Each structure stands twice: as C-alpha cells, then as structure tokens.
Amino acid sequence: MRLIIVGAGITGAACAYSASALGAEVTLIDADRPGRATAAGAGIICPWTAAVDDPAWYDFARTAAREYPALIAALADQGEPDVSYRRVGALLLEQADQPDQANAARQRLAARSAEAPEMGEVSLLDGAQAQELFPPLRPGAAAVHIAGAARVDGRQLAAALVRAAVRKGATVRTGAATLSCHAGLVAGVSVAGDLVEADAVVAAAGTWTAGFVEPAGVTVPVVPQRGQIVHIGLDGADTSRWPVVLPSATGHYLLAFDGSRVVAGATREAGSGYDVRVTPGGLAEVLTNALSVAPGLSQGTLLETRVGLRPVGPDIRPLLGPVRGVDGLVVATGLGATGLTMGPLAGAVAARAALGLPPGVDLAPFDPIRS
Ligand SMILES: Cc1cc2nc3c(=O)[nH]c(=O)nc-3n(C[C@H](O)[C@H](O)[C@H](O)COP(=O)(O)OP(=O)(O)OC[C@H]3O[C@@H](n4cnc5c(N)ncnc54)[C@H](O)[C@@H]3O)c2cc1C
Numbered sequence: 396m397r398l399i400i401v402g403a404g405i406t407g408a409a410c411a412y413s414a415s416a417l418g419a420e421v422t423l424i425d426a427d428r429p430g431r432a433t434a435a436g437a438g439i440i441c442p443w444t445a446a447v448d449d450p451a452w453y454d455f456a457r458t459a460a461r462e463y464p465a466l467i468a469a470l471a472d473q474g475e476p477d478v479s480y481r482r483v484g485a486l487l488l489e490q491a492d493q494p495d496q497a498n499a500a501r502q503r504l505a506a507r508s509a510e511a512p513e514m515g516e517v518s519l520l521d522g523a524q525a526q527e528l529f530p531p532l533r534p535g536a537a538a539v540h541i542a543g544a545a546r547v548d549g550r551q552l553a554a555a556l557v558r559a560a561v562r563k564g565a566t567v568r569t570g571a572a573t574l575s576c577h578a579g580l581v582a583g584v585s586v587a588g589d590l591v592e593a594d595a596v597v598a599a600a601g602t603w604t605a606g607f608v609e610p611a612g613v614t615v616p617v618v619p620q621r622g623q624i625v626h627i628g629l630d631g632a633d634t635s636r637w638p639v640v641l642p643s644a645t646g647h648y649l650l651a652f653d654g655s656r657v658v659a660g661a662t663r664e665a666g667s668g669y670d671v672r673v674t675p676g677g678l679a680e681v682l683t684n685a686l687s688v689a690p691g692l693s694q695g696t697l698l699e700t701r702v703g704l705r706p707v708g709p710d711i712r713p714l715l716g717p718v719r720g721v722d723g724l725v726v727a728t729g730l731g732a733t734g735l736t737m738g739p740l741a742g743a744v745a746a747r748a749a750l751g752l753p754p755g756v757d758l759a760p761f762d763p764i765r766s
Pocket of ligand 1: 401402404405406407424425426430431433435436437440549570571573599601602603621622624660661662702704705706727728730731733734735736737738
C-alpha cells in the first residue's frame with residue numbers, strides 16, 4: 396500500500412515509523428514551516444496532573460504516556476539509543492503558605508495513580524527536599540513529587556523516528572504538499588510540480604492541516620495557538636536529572652535537559668494566527684513567571700527563545716481518524732498543548748487507520764471534521 400504522510404513533526408514522524416513497520420510504502424513530506432510546534436515544544440510528559448474533565452482525552456493521553464517507554468526501547472533496539480527521553484519526575488508546586496493544598500493535591504494524584512501505575516510514586520516534599528532536586532527554586536515551596544513524569548526533546552525524537560522509518564524503507568521529501576482529491580477519492584499530493592500518487596494520505600500537518608485538506612471540500616477545525624518558550628544556560632550545573640516543575644497557580648512550567656539547559660515556558664496565545672515573532676510581552680510573561688518560581692535562574696544565560704504554533708481544535712481532544720466522505724484521507728492533528736505526549740500514539744493510530752487496520756482506540760470522540 397502506498398501511503399503519503401504530510402508533516403514530519405512528532406505526529407507525522409511517528410506515523411511514518413509505524414506505517415513503515417507495518418509494511419506500507421511510505422513517503423513522508425515536510426515543508427519546514429516556521430512555527431512547527433514539535434521544534435519548539437517543551438517536552439513534558441505528565442498528563443495525570445491536568446485539570447481536565449474529559450475522559451476520552453485523559454484515557455488517550457494516559458495511554459500515550461504509558462506507551463512511551465516501549466517506544467523508546469524499540470528505537471534503542473533499532474539504533475537510536477538516545478532520543479533525550481528521561482523519567483526525571485515532576486514537582487507540582489503549591490504556595491509555601493498553603494501546605495493543605497499540597498496535601499490535597501497529593502491525595503488527588505495518589506488516587507489517579509491507582510489506575511495509572513506508570514505515574515510512579517506520588518509523595519509530598521518539603522521546600523528543602525524540592526530545592527535539592529531543582530536547586531534554583533525559591534525556598535520553602537512545598538511540592539508533590541510524581542516519580543513517573545518524563546521529558547523529551549521533540550526535535551530529537553521526531554528526527555529519530557524519521558531515521559528509523561527510512562531504515563524500514565520510507566522516502567523523505569522536502570516541500571509543500573497540495574492534496575489531490577477528485578469526487579471524494581484521494582489521488583495523492585502534488586509537491587514541487589510532481590503528482591505523487593498514493594492509496595491513502597495522512598494529514599499530519601499540525602495547524603496547517605486545515606488548509607491542506609481544503610481541496611477535499613472538508614473543514615478540519617484546527618487553529619494555531621502561539622507558544623513562546625525560553626532556554627536558559629546554567630554554566631557548570633548538571634541539569635540532566637532535574638525534574639519538571641509545575642507551579643499549580645500559573646500554568647507556566649520549568650524543565651531541564653542535559654548540557655546545563657533549563658527551559659521556561661510558555662505563553663498560550665490564542666488568536667495569534669501564523670505570526671511567529673518573539674514579542675517583548677511574551678518574553679516578559681515567561682521570564683517573570685520563571686523567576687518568581689525559581690529566582691536562582693536570574694544569573695543564567697539567555698540562550699534562545701523558540702516559538703511554536705500549537706495545533707488547537709474546538710475542544711481538548713485530538714482531531715484523529717479517517718475523514719467521512721473522503722476515501723483515503725486520514726487526519727492526525729489537534730494535539731494542542733500535549734502533542735509531544737500524544738503524538739507517538741496519534742501517529743501510530745493514524746497509520747493503522749490509513750492501512751485499514753483496527754486503530755486500537757475508539758476514534759468516535761476524535762472525529763476530525765466535528766465542529
Ligand atoms: C511552546 C510549546 C510548548 C509545548 N510543550 C509541550 C509539552 O511540554 N508537552 C507536550 O506533550 N506537548 C507540548 N507542546 C505541544 C506539542 O509541541 C505539539 O502539540 C506537537 O508538537 C504537534 O505536533 P504535530 O506533528 O502535530 O505538528 P507540528 O510539529 O507543527 O508539525 C507539522 C508539520 O507539518 C509540516 N507541514 C505543514 N503544512 C505542510 C504541507 N502543506 N506540506 C508539507 N508539510 C507541511 C510543517 O512543516 C510541520 O513540520 C508544546 C508546544 C509549544 C508550542
């Protein structure tokens with residue numbers, strides 16, 4: 396079966412990896428758009444703390460987090476030993492003067508961990524213990540520690556998935572693809588003047604998916620939400636095992652990678668359109684929040700600010716699955732603020748759906764052309 400996948404972010408890369416393993420003849424096409432979300436995403440994998448009352452979303456996100464270690468192990472077996480994934484744990488921070496809230500949060504999360512053992516141990520830490528794990532933190536902040544939380548660099552993981560797909564026979568092309576579709580039947584895509592024919596096309600083009608599927612006469616309700624995120628160098632610090640920090644009050648966060656690098660995120664700018672500028676307001680918002688939680692970052696080095704456009708749907712659920720009324724078209728987008736968590740699973744589900752196999756999850760809640 397000839398399968399074209401449009402978009403090589405985390406979702407399309409995972410789709411190419413899965414589809415190649417299932418024996419499809421895969422062509423993966425990417426236009427290298429400024430604002431690709433995967434290239435900017437923080438990479439926190441910790442869906443259990445989300446204050447979201449949507450069982451379909453939570454089940455999908457939790458399954459995605461649970462399946463990560465197996466994916467990382469499979470990639471290692473296939474010659475990709477380090478894709479930056481690490482279970483570093485997370486600290487859910489409460490206000491220093493609100494120890495009751497920390498205890499309530501611990502109880503809530505411990506209850507969730509009963510049905511999600513991949514969360515690992517959930518424990519209460521005092522300010523000194525929290526600061527020992529993440530030294531720049533302000534003193535005295537009580538925290539709930541979630542041992543199973545992880546982080547991953549989306550750029551590294553997506554690149555590794557693409558390389559693994561290529562080793563299984565996938566072809567990669569650079570360029571902007573246009574969908575070719577006649578009378579409700581997908582023919583392939585045109586790219587750089589060539590028509591590349593296919594039996595099915597997976598639209599994993601992030602926030603650009605809406606425009607990409609237009610020739611099929613359908614509307615996928617995905618829009619961009621800009622996120623500005625700052626990378627800070629802390630010369631000489633071994634940050635490789637520092638946990639993710641999730642202050643309960645703000646929605647902002649901190650995490651760390653190897654190489655003395657701390658990441659402070661992020662703005663959530665609805666209505667941004669495709670504007671990928673770094674703005675003074677965005678930078679101020681991110682840094683003010685970061686320094687109020689971790690004043691020890693103030694003497695670090697500002698390394699870079701990344702800007703990504705999260706693909707956001709009409710609700711928190713993915714837009715995922717075959718498109719009703721268009722033979723051979725599958726959509727995989729709408730992963731919003733948790734796409735680095737859900738992308739590998741969404742890509743695998745899309746691959747199975749495109750190849751006519753059971754997708755492995757109930758796709759009814761994720762209809763990609765719902766409004
Ligand atoms: C600041 C920020 C922080 C984030 N933090 C986290 C986090 O901590 N945890 C988490 O789980 N998620 C996080 N996310 C969300 C996550 O990054 C995204 O949901 C995810 O990366 C979306 O991946 P994608 O592959 O669907 O889309 P994208 O990564 O945007 O990829 C789409 C690709 O399609 C290509 N494309 C578009 N149109 C065409 C075309 N016509 N032809 C060919 N190619 C095309 C683009 O070039 C692009 O490479 C964050 C996002 C941002 C912006």
